[in-house]
Amino acid sequence: MKIEHLEERVSDYRNSIQTVVDKRMLWKNTTKNVLLKTLKEIAKQYDIGWKVQELNWIRNNEAVNITFDSFPPEMIDCTNLIPAYQFLPGGALIFSQSYNGDVFIFMILPEIENTPRDNNLKELGQYTPDMITEKMIVEKVDEFLKEMIRWEEPSLKNKVGY
Numbered sequence: 001m002k003i004e005h006l007e008e009r010v011s012d013y014r015n016s017i018q019t020v021v022d023k024r025m026l027w028k029n030t031t032k033n034v035l036l037k038t039l040k041e042i043a044k045q046y047d048i049g050w051k052v053q054e055l056n057w058i059r060n061n062e063a064v065n066i067t068f069d070s071f072p073p074e075m076i077d078c079t080n081l082i083p084a085y086q087f088l089p090g091g092a093l094i095f096s097q098s099y100n101g102d103v104f105i106f107m108i109l110p111e112i113e114n115t116p117r118d119n120n121l122k123e124l125g126q127y128t129p130d131m132i133t134e135k136m137i138v139e140k141v142d143e144f145l146k147e148m149i150r151w152e153e154p155s156l157k158n159k160v161g162y
Contacts, residue, residue: 023100027101035064042141050066053066062096065094066092068110091107122147
């Protein structure tokens with residue numbers, strides 16, 4: 001094989017780098033802002049104890065999430081009727097930019113002390129930044145809430161505790 005045979009691979013490699021740069025720029029200039037705006041609007045309109053966070057982690061990767069941080073304010077009185085009730089923070093829907101510029105969407109369920117952590121992460125897919133729209137964000141929040149409801153009220157065969 002001659003050196004000239006590498007020309008196509010070198011061109012493909014250059015194109016792949018440009019694709020990653022384009023996706024990362026789209027995240028920086030558009031996608032992250034749409035995520036922040038939409039998630040903050042959801043958190044403001046439906047005050048159920050969650051907050052929106054912007055994270056910079058794993059070197060230059062970024063993420064935006066919505067997480068349950070506190071108990072819904074209007075429910076405090078009813079939980080005070082059960083002194084042993086304990087709010088378990090930690091449920092989060094995360095939109096994380098991966099190394100190649102795609103957006104990995106996953107949810108983390110709350111952790112319960114002394115229980116296996118096998119099932120506390122659920123993957124929802126990997127998408128290019130241009131696929132992240134307000135409609136998709138709302139759909140993923142809906143999916144997250146459905147999962148949190150299942151977590152709070154598990155079926156008998158999957159119940160947590162005794």
